[in-house]
Amino acid sequence: MPADLAVIGLGHLGLPLAQAAVTAGVQTVGYDTDPRACTELSAGRTPVEGSLTASDIRRMLSGGFRTTTNPAELGRVRTAVICAPTPLGADRTLDLTAVGDAARALAARLRPHTTVLLESAVPPGTTENYLLPLLEEGSGLRAGRDFHLACSPSRLDPGNRTHVYANTPKVIGGLTPACTESAAAFYGRLTDKVVRARGPREAEMTKVLETNFRHVNIALVNEMAVLCHDLGVDLWDVIRCAETKPFGFQPFRPGPGVGGHGAPVDPGYLPYRSRTPGHPLRMVSLAQEINDRMPQYVIQRCATLLNEHGKSVRGARVLLLGVTYKPDLADQESSPAREIASRLMDMGAQIGYHDPHVLDWRVRELPVPRADSLYEAASSADLTVLLQHHRTYDLQGLAVKAQLLLDTRGATPAGAAHRL
Template sequence: MPADLAVIGLGHLGLPLVQAAVAAGIDTVGYDTDPRPCAELRAGRTPVEGPLTASDIRRMLSGGFRPTTSAAELGRVRTAVICSPTPLGPDRTVDLTALGDAARALAARLRPHTTVLLESAVPPGTTESFLRPLLEEGSGLTAGRDFHLACSPSRLDPGNRTHTYASTPKVIGGLTPACTESAAAFYGRLTDKVVRARGPREAEMTKVLETNFRHVNIALVNEMAVACHDLGVDLWDVIRCAETKPFGFHPFRPGPGVGGHGVPVDPGTLPYSGRTPGHPLRMVSLAQEINERMPRYVIQRCATLLNEHGKSVRGARVLLLGVTYKPDSADQEAAPAREIATRLMDMGAQIGYHDPHVLDWRVRELPVPRADSLYEAAAAADLTVLLQQHRTYDLQGLAVKAQLLLDTRGATPAGAAHRL
């Protein structure tokens, strides 16, 4: 049965789009080359860690959503949105393999007048220099003439109850003005506001700027955290005071590292496009270096605190609280908890964890013991480290029970714990 929309890639980008489309009454089919997410979805279960629950999935299915591994479904839709993962590869550049596979599957069945949209996070130039040739070669059609092509990078903030899919403006950059308007007509059914970029590269660069803005500012405040600790200054009070300034300042807060699906991208170091300027963004590179250093700094603070209380890291019982990258979410993508646990284990510590959203956690493929009773585990541990401040944690009560508490998020009351 034909559908209005095909979402290609049923992961952390594709499923929220499916949810929004079904809620808007759009007949939607979801395509993924991996049979596992499709099987999970058809059984009413969510295949990825994130804000969507099993009940959300069941509502989507009852609303007409059809997950499939049959690429034939792609030739029956008016709009196709590519939400393939684009992780960093071993060389720290964006891996476009999954995007290429999705493009080839769609191209073989692409019909005239279809609108093709790209939501995956990609470097500037990808829509025109990478996606467009694959679609044209595989279909025999011409983008901008026979079918519409546009980029509209995802702006999801998983678990955010204030800024939902509908209330977050959607940036759209089409290959031609007609492509932009076709994309705007589609997204206008899902969101309250669409923002038209000059073209695909401007839309792609918008995502790069937004992600790099976050990483650079987190790096700045992470460096401030280290400096303030060395100087005996309460950084958290400094931030509280600074954020009262009504202009020229936006508050960011330090932490044990930076996680999430959005990665800092330096378009000047990407070799696939001949038009890449070749001038690396030094600020972005430095920010990445600083943020990647934070797990090691947390380990240093752990060792110092234990030593000050007459204990060694070797043999110490360390309880890690919150192993996800965001509060009140099960998503562990790039969360610093795993590196911190690995380093502590290498130093001989006995690691346990507690997280209300993660019932099974593994480091180096080995299960980490999960605390059933949070307060009892904190009282028994030589050191408790708060890595993520889930809403369910009573931090004041925890500070009373824990022998020694390191708060990497500044979430405990002043004086109740050692803060980053």
């Protein structure tokens, strides 16, 4: 049976979109080139850590959701949404390879009057300068005349139970006003509010601003954490006081590094250099440099604490708690835990870990021993480091059991542990 919607890319972006569409009663097919992903989903299992639960997938299947690796299915829908991943490359630019592959697969089957939407995180100009030519060349159709084209960057916050797909406003920028309205009509079925941008570039740049806002502000509090420690000031108390200001301040909190799927983007370095001024965002580059230094700072604090208690890092038993990038999720994307573990191993430490959401963890392809009993492991470890605060952790009890506890999240009661 033909579907109303094709979600292209069944990862962190595509699965929540498909879930929202099925919930809204939209006949949805998920397309992915990875047969394993489709097989897992069809069996009621999630192929992506930290995304939907198995029960979520089963509800989607019972609501008519199906998956396919057959690109012919893409030619039978009214709306196609590209949710392909755009990982950060070695040159710190977003890799658009998967977006290009998705566009080519869709273009060969694209029918007139289809609405094509891009949700992938992309640099400004991608919809018009990269996606549009691929779709037009592969289909022989004209964007804005024969089919609708728009960008609506994802605003997902995995694990957030307050702001979900339905109550998070959707920003849309179409190639033409008609493209914008066609996209708005689709997203209006899934979310309470649609925000119309002037065009695709404005929509794309909205994502850049939102992501960079987060990274720059985290970098600020990370620098403040280092400064406050050196001055003997309790930063966590400073933040508690500052966030009582009802205007002009938004609280961010430091940590051992920045993880997740939202990579900072500097529009001064784009694949379309001839079309951009090439002025780098110095604030973004500096923020990235600061945030990249945090794992090393955590190592420094570990070494200092051990030394103050008459122990060397070499040979020390170090227990890492929480190796995911976000609390209460299994997703390890860009989590600083792996770099911290790797550096401690280089210094001769004996590493173990505990995470209720990660049953098997590897560093440099080597398995890291997982603690079965958290309290026993903490009491026998020379140093316990809280890297992620999962809800299941009883930090007050942990502070009593641990020989030495470094809290990088400021989650323990004041005075119960050494805090970042």
